[in-house]
Amino acid sequence: MKDCIRVASGQGFWGDLPNAPIDQVTKGPIDYLMMDFLAEVTMSIMQKQKKRNPELGYAKDLVTIIDQILPICVEKNIKIITDGGGANPRACRDAVFACARKHGIKGLKIGTVCGDDILLRLDAFRKKGLAFTNLETGESFEQIGHKILSANVYFGAMPIVRALRQGAQIVITGRTTDTGLALAPMIHEFGWKKNDWDKLAAGTVAGHILECGGQASGGNFSGDWRSVPDLARIGFPIAEAYRNGKIVITKHEETGGMVNMQTVKEQLLYEIGDPRSYITPDCVADFTSIHVADDGNNRVRISGVKGRPATDTYKVSMSYLDGYTAFGTLTYAWPDALEKAEAADAILRTRLADLGLVYEEIRSEFLGFNSCHGPLADATRDVNEVVLRVGVRSHEHKAVEGFGKEIAPLILTGPPSVTGFAGGRPKPSEVIAYWPALMQKQHVTPRVIVKGV
Amino acid sequence: MRIKLLDICHARSGDKGDSANIGLIAQKPEYYEIIKRHVTVERVRKHFEGIVLGTVERYELPNLWALNFLLNNALGGGGTRSLKNDAQGKTLSTALLKMEIEIEDSTKL
Numbered sequence: 001m002k003d004c005i006r007v008a009s010g011q012g013f014w015g016d017l018p019n020a021p022i023d024q025v026t027k028g029p030i031d032y033l034m035m036d037f038l039a040e041v042t043m044s045i046m047q048k049q050k051k052r053n054p055e056l057g058y059a060k061d062l063v064t065i066i067d068q069i070l071p072i073c074v075e076k077n078i079k080i081i082t083d084g085g086g087a088n089p090r091a092c093r094d095a096v097f098a099c100a101r102k103h104g105i106k107g108l109k110i111g112t113v114c115g116d117d118i119l120l121r122l123d124a125f126r127k128k129g130l131a132f133t134n135l136e137t138g139e140s141f142e143q144i145g146h147k148i149l150s151a152n153v154y155f156g157a158m159p160i161v162r163a164l165r166q167g168a169q170i171v172i173t174g175r176t177t178d179t180g181l182a183l184a185p186m187i188h189e190f191g192w193k194k195n196d197w198d199k200l201a202a203g204t205v206a207g208h209i210l211e212c213g214g215q216a217s218g219g220n221f222s223g224d225w226r227s228v229p230d231l232a233r234i235g236f237p238i239a240e241a242y243r244n245g246k247i248v249i250t251k252h253e254e255t256g257g258m259v260n261m262q263t264v265k266e267q268l269l270y271e272i273g274d275p276r277s278y279i280t281p282d283c284v285a286d287f288t289s290i291h292v293a294d295d296g297n298n299r300v301r302i303s304g305v306k307g308r309p310a311t312d313t314y315k316v317s318m319s320y321l322d323g324y325t326a327f328g329t330l331t332y333a334w335p336d337a338l339e340k341a342e343a344a345d346a347i348l349r350t351r352l353a354d355l356g357l358v359y360e361e362i363r364s365e366f367l368g369f370n371s372c373h374g375p376l377a378d379a380t381r382d383v384n385e386v387v388l389r390v391g392v393r394s395h396e397h398k399a400v401e402g403f404g405k406e407i408a409p410l411i412l413t414g415p416p417s418v419t420g421f422a423g424g425r426p427k428p429s430e431v432i433a434y435w436p437a438l439m440q441k442q443h444v445t446p447r448v449i450v451k452g453v
Numbered sequence: 454m455r456i457k458l459l460d461i462c463h464a465r466s467g468d469k470g471d472s473a474n475i476g477l478i479a480q481k482p483e484y485y486e487i488i489k490r491h492v493t494v495e496r497v498r499k500h501f502e503g504i505v506l507g508t509v510e511r512y513e514l515p516n517l518w519a520l521n522f523l524l525n526n527a528l529g530g531g532g533t534r535s536l537k538n539d540a541q542g543k544t545l546s547t548a549l550l551k552m553e554i555e556i557e558d559s560t561k562l
Contacts, residue, residue, distance in 0.1 A: 040532065041532060041533060136469075136470045136472070215465075220543075222550075223463035262463060262478070262480075265478050265517050265519060266463065266464075266476065266478065268476070268517060269465060269476020269478065269514075269517070269521055270476065271468065271469055272521060273469060274512055274523075275512050275514050275521055276512070287514060287517075288513070289516070290514075290517065291516055292516070292517060304516075322534060325533070325534075325536065327536075361529075361530075361536055362536075363529065363536035363537065365538050367538060371537075371538040371539065372538070372539055372548070373544065373547070373548040373551070374504050375503045375504065376500070376504070376551055391536030392536070393530075393534065393536055431533050432532075432533050433533070433534055434531075434532050436470070
């Protein structure tokens with residue numbers, strides 16, 4: 001039994017740095033590679049793809065990445081854990097098996113975790129009396145129940161642990177907490193118990209630090225950002241986890257970026273609410289208990305993490321179609337750039353009103369002037385250039401489409417010294433709104449299948 | 454002495470639905486006492502007037518020399534609904550670092 005494992009972050013989101021997972025498996029020792037692909041509304045896109053083609057509905061980029069790293073992972077015995085299975089983990093597994101055959105790899109075992117998808121069971125659950133009240137706004141599910149596009153439960157580390165116990169070298173899940181992807185190998189390797197709350201919380205904290213990739217190793221660092229070396233070759237973070245629950249955050253030598261107390265703290269505070277209660281299906285971690293110490297040489301020690309028992313509910317993430325948006329941009333140049341952009345905006349709004357097009361919201365921003373920080377911007381009106389960015393939102397597809405047709409004409413029929421209209425007419429995109437809710441754990445069971453070729 | 458939070462802190466912000474959070478981290482442990490005293494819920498609410506439409510919550514993380522602020526109803530609907538260029542509130546961190554506070558002249562920085 002090992003006393004220490006190295007869990008590496010390979011992707012912080014779907015579309016992250018393509019080379020990061022390759023660096024993680026080639027530039028130094030690791031035991032596990034975790035990759036997160038699922039943002040809050042990603043599932044609805046994947047559901048749609050699966051509906052059109054039952055062989056799709058997962059992160060195709062994952063298969064591209066695995067194709068590049070599989071031989072070396074097999075050779076070095078690096079296990080891969082990812083939620084890139086999306087709405088179709090089994091189809092994703094089959095694509096990875098095809099990839100293994102292509103490389104002549106035999107005896108590969110892949111685990112899938114399903115059962116998170118409750119879309120087709122929603123009606124039955126509601127008949128049982130489950131409310132699915134919006135967790136953030138308290139709104140009733142009644143008003144949107146009929147237009148749900150996807151509904152998935154967030155599972156934690158345990159189903160992944162079961163797959164690892166059955167010998168899986170790759171575990172592909174649907175909706176899983178990001179932290180669970182990193183915590184699972186620690187539970188598996190160290191035999192942590194279901195009620196080792198402090199250790200589970202420590203592994204969860206490690207997962208939170210890893211889940212956004214380079215954001216823990218010098219990316220998007222608001223401290224002395226100039227001091228971050230060689231961001232071009234940034235090394236993604238690695239959690240060195242110990243049996244006793246101690247964690248060291250580090251990265252491979254010979255990579256860029258940096259891991260220090262400040263970069264780790266910024267990530268610890270990223271997208272959290274009440275720090276005393278960071279709730280996952282595995283435990284409730286208390287972020288105020290975390291001690292962080294800098295050991296130098298890109299090593300940061302995490303200790304003292306306290307955990308409390310997990311709650312009896314799962315978080316459910318649902319999505320639904322809630323209208324359309326489109327965005328158009330035009331660039332205005334000196335002299336009087338800002339005044340021209342404002343005039344163009346007024347002309348555009350008059351034309352939209354004359355056409356009888358109605359929107360729930362029209363928002364105009366002046367990039368280069370105050371689109372960031374709004375009234376807090378110490379901006380001078382005498383800017384050399386400014387980008388007018390107008391966004392509209394409506395439940396009427398026609399209105400949003402009509403807006404798209406009104407942007408380009410402003411070049412020849414509006415204020416002068418205007419440019420930067422590229423990429424064609426703004427097209428309506430769907431607003432996929434997010435509906436978070438809670439449900440009792442007893443109603444759903446993760447399905448874990450491990451298969452080999 | 455008047456200073457900007459930028460002089461003594463670093464910060465990161467992000468989204469949670471239509472709410473944003475800002476982790477405000479003091480560069481030194483002694484600065485944590487300063488931000489704990491000066492960067493109150495009331496000051497932050499006033500600072501973000503016109504940007505944050507809901508309530509402001511503040512949480513203390515003394516071990517990390519940090520405060521976490523939850524800014525409710527701050528992102529124009531959040532997610533894919535928001536029409537903001539900064540729909541995820543990523544630049545609210547530096548907007549907070551702009552805040553000026555008045556500290557004792559004898560304070561060593």
